[in-house]
Amino acid sequence: MMRRFFRSRGVRKLVRDRLAMVALGVISIYLALFFMMWCGFLVEKEETFERVGANTEVGFFEEPTIEQRLLYLEFYLDNLYSAADSRTPEASLAAIDLYGRLPTLTDPDAVIERIDPLWEVYDELVELYEDDAFSDDPESLPRLEELEAEAATLYTEPEGLMGRLALALGTDRQGRSIFLRALYSIKIAVQIGLVCALISVAIGTILGGAAAFFGGVVDHVIVWLYSTFSAIPYIVLLMVLAAMFLGSAFEGTLVPVYTAFCMTFWIAPCRVIRGEVMKLRELEYVQAATAVGFGRGRILLKHIIPNTTHLMFINFSLLFIGAIKAEVILSFLNLGVKNEPSWGVMIKQATQEVISGFFWQIGAATVFMFVLVLAFNVLSDALQDAFDPKHV
Amino acid sequence: MSKAAFEAGASSVDLTIEDPLLEVRDLKKYFPIRKGVFARHVGDVKAVDGISFRVRRNETLSLVGESGCGKTTAGRTLLRLLAPTGGSALYRPIPNGPQVDLFELSNAKMRGFRSDLQIIFQDPFASLNPRMPVSMIIGEALRVHGLARGAELEDRVSQLLERVGLRAEARNRFPHEFSGGQRQRIGIARALALNPRFIVCDEAVSALDVSIQAQIINLLKDLQEEFNLSFLFIAHDLSVVKYLSDRIAVMYLGRIVETGTTQDIFERAAHPYTQALLSAVPRPDPTLAKDRIVLQGDVPSPMNPPSGCHFRTRCPLAEDRCAETYPDYVRLSATHSAACHLIQPET
Numbered sequence: 001m002m003r004r005f006f007r008s009r010g011v012r013k014l015v016r017d018r019l020a021m022v023a024l025g026v027i028s029i030y031l032a033l034f035f036m037m038w039c040g041f042l043v044e045k046e047e048t049f050e051r052v053g054a055n056t057e058v059g060f061f062e063e064p065t066i067e068q069r070l071l072y073l074e075f076y077l078d079n080l081y082s083a084a085d086s087r088t089p090e091a092s093l094a095a096i097d098l099y100g101r102l103p104t105l106t107d108p109d110a111v112i113e114r115i116d117p118l119w120e121v122y123d124e125l126v127e128l129y130e131d132d133a134f135s136d137d138p139e140s141l142p143r144l145e146e147l148e149a150e151a152a153t154l155y156t157e158p159e160g161l162m163g164r165l166a167l168a169l170g171t172d173r174q175g176r177s178i179f180l181r182a183l184y185s186i187k188i189a190v191q192i193g194l195v196c197a198l199i200s201v202a203i204g205t206i207l208g209g210a211a212a213f214f215g216g217v218v219d220h221v222i223v224w225l226y227s228t229f230s231a232i233p234y235i236v237l238l239m240v241l242a243a244m245f246l247g248s249a250f251e252g253t254l255v256p257v258y259t260a261f262c263m264t265f266w267i268a269p270c271r272v273i274r275g276e277v278m279k280l281r282e283l284e285y286v287q288a289a290t291a292v293g294f295g296r297g298r299i300l301l302k303h304i305i306p307n308t309t310h311l312m313f314i315n316f317s318l319l320f321i322g323a324i325k326a327e328v329i330l331s332f333l334n335l336g337v338k339n340e341p342s343w344g345v346m347i348k349q350a351t352q353e354v355i356s357g358f359f360w361q362i363g364a365a366t367v368f369m370f371v372l373v374l375a376f377n378v379l380s381d382a383l384q385d386a387f388d389p390k391h392v
Numbered sequence: 393m394s395k396a397a398f399e400a401g402a403s404s405v406d407l408t409i410e411d412p413l414l415e416v417r418d419l420k421k422y423f424p425i426r427k428g429v430f431a432r433h434v435g436d437v438k439a440v441d442g443i444s445f446r447v448r449r450n451e452t453l454s455l456v457g458e459s460g461c462g463k464t465t466a467g468r469t470l471l472r473l474l475a476p477t478g479g480s481a482l483y484r485p486i487p488n489g490p491q492v493d494l495f496e497l498s499n500a501k502m503r504g505f506r507s508d509l510q511i512i513f514q515d516p517f518a519s520l521n522p523r524m525p526v527s528m529i530i531g532e533a534l535r536v537h538g539l540a541r542g543a544e545l546e547d548r549v550s551q552l553l554e555r556v557g558l559r560a561e562a563r564n565r566f567p568h569e570f571s572g573g574q575r576q577r578i579g580i581a582r583a584l585a586l587n588p589r590f591i592v593c594d595e596a597v598s599a600l601d602v603s604i605q606a607q608i609i610n611l612l613k614d615l616q617e618e619f620n621l622s623f624l625f626i627a628h629d630l631s632v633v634k635y636l637s638d639r640i641a642v643m644y645l646g647r648i649v650e651t652g653t654t655q656d657i658f659e660r661a662a663h664p665y666t667q668a669l670l671s672a673v674p675r676p677d678p679t680l681a682k683d684r685i686v687l688q689g690d691v692p693s694p695m696n697p698p699s700g701c702h703f704r705t706r707c708p709l710a711e712d713r714c715a716e717t718y719p720d721y722v723r724l725s726a727t728h729s730a731a732c733h734l735i736q737p738e739t
Binding site: 283284285287289290291292293294295298302303307 | 507510514519537585586
């Protein structure tokens with residue numbers, strides 16, 4: 001069965017489609033990342049809440065302004081200084097861990113001794129900057145760079161690939177790594193996409209198949225059900241369903257999101273599969289199966305449903321991205337993902353930053369999502385071309 | 393048709409047939425027409441409107457007629473692939489044994505008789521599941537009915553394939569790898585798998601090339617002899633029917649208009665419709681005069697058939713009385729009868 005599938009005309013057509021293969025490659029990378037995170041590698045949930053640097057640090061290709069550089073410096077110096085100056089200096093110093101970057105000095109007195117002269121330089125530079133005299137003094141920029149180099153020696157080098165990448169896309173307003181959060185959101189997105197698309201296609205197939213095959217009252221009830229559901233604007237239904245879970249035991253988990261999506265998304269596959277089964281059940285091989293004396297369940301499961309698999313594939317890929325996009329909307333409205341980063345949550349948080357000209361968070365979330373959605377759109381288009389018999 | 397008339401012999405049934413394998417009485421299949429929000433029943437498409445015939449053991453009865461005359465519906469209703477509206481189908485598997493009415497059976501009991509009654513379809517491309525290998529298509533029925541399993545099943549499938557003229561290796565292949573004629577052979581093998589007594593051949597050769605048609609017809613004749621089969625051969629091509637059938641029933645707009653042995657029909661056709669059909673059969677003889685009867689117009693809608701004789705709107709001989717009542721069957725001989733006002737019964 002599998003061998004035949006891989007040699008079939010549809011699959012050969014799909015493999016010849018270069019764009020589709022690129023899309024498939026991109027999707028595979030996302031899926032691989034998803035599985036790694038799902039198994040606990042790469043990024044864990046807690047790490048997306050850790051402070052990795054100063055607030056709103058910019059990413060790899062943007063030059064920070066003088067003001068930003070001074071702000072970062074203040075954070076890096078103050079982070080150590082206030083720890084060393086606290087009531088439990090040893091413990092506070094030992095607790096400092098900017099995603100693998102640790103203080104180089106463990107003795108509180110040494111830290112204070114080391115940082116005190118740096119504060120003086122820092123204060124002078126800030127004064128210069130506030131007087132708008134920074135660019136007038138040719139000495140100031142080298143002094144700032146020297147100070148930054150000094151501050152850098154106070155921390156160890158980050159460890160490993162993830163440690164180095166953590167600051168690649170900057171940090172948000174709480175100093176959390178945008179890269180890690182965007183990466184972890186892949187897990188959430190793919191999880192929601194897979195669960196919702198699988199369940200919706202399964203429900204849609206079962207109900208659509210039953211409606212068309214058994215007809216009569218069953219058909220009436222199912223058609224009534226999906227007509228009613230599709231008459232309600234789906235975003236409203238999503239909001240109501242998500243709001244219903246507020247205060248329940250499932251609040252804060254992904255269950256409200258799954259429920260809301262599955263209840264609205266099954267309609268599309270149900271319609272399509274109902275139409276296809278209505279066509280198939282009149283075909284002669286189905287009549288032949290009846291004539292041979294097979295039960296209706298057997299005919300439905302072995303002779304009709306297998307001939308609708310191309311529709312299931314296409315609907316699955318459409319619903320997968322549908323769920324990811326809808327998750328963003330729900331999270332933006334505060335009804336979606338809670339206690340975890342997701343692209344929707346990131347975009348929502350970014351609204352404050354965008355006003356002040358900081359686009360790294362919204363940019364990262366959008367690009368990560370855009371690449372996945374585009375790849376899936378290309379793939380589902382190619383799937384339709386390859387497997388739909390009407391598109392020869 | 394009234395019961396009295398039926399008993400008086402004014403029917404389309406061949407009176408010489410005693411102890412038939414299958415006797416169909418007054419078979420009706422109406423498709424309701426529904427309109428409006430409440431699906432109000434506004435009328436019926438009378439696809440098959442009371443046909444009766446008998447089929448002997450080991451013989452072929454052909455049902456011929458134009459497209460839309462209800463012959464395919466009749467065949468499918470007979471096997472209960474469509475739910476019958478009325479009538480009865482009395483089936484007697486054992487000679488002089490007990491009779492069962494197939495239309496009275498529950499679905500579960502009917503399933504027990506399904507292996508006796510099989511069907512071969514017209515379109516060899518729609519009649520085989522594209523996702524199943526040939527061994528599954530043929531063998532599934534054997535397995536589900538518990539007739540064979542494992543190696544025995546494989547043997548049986550190979551035997552069947554060889555019997556219908558395919559190589560046994562074909563069983564691992566899928567329908568799309570075969571030509572139309574080969575696919576039709578697979579369809580025949582599937583029908584034969586359960587050792588049926590009666591097979592409905594629903595336009596079984598219409599979709600094939602003429603040369604392939606001949607092969608398939610010969611195969612069907614051989615199989616009939618070998619397995620003691622009875623065929624209900626549904627066709628629109630009289631030249632095919634002539635070679636294959638023992639008896640012929642001509643249908644027009646849901647009713648049988650004439651029935652008789654092949655000789656009766658081809659040599660002594662009485663009904664104007666049958667005569668028109670016969671004149672449409674091409675004969676490869678240029679010396680024959682072209683005295684074709686060309687019917688005008690289309691078959692009237694079975695939703696709203698003409699009053700009286702259904703054929704009168706296209707009949708070259710129609711008279712006033714044809715519009716008044718539907719003609720009773722006139723018996724021309726024990727085997728031959730026709731429904732037409734213009735025919736005088738044999739005296």
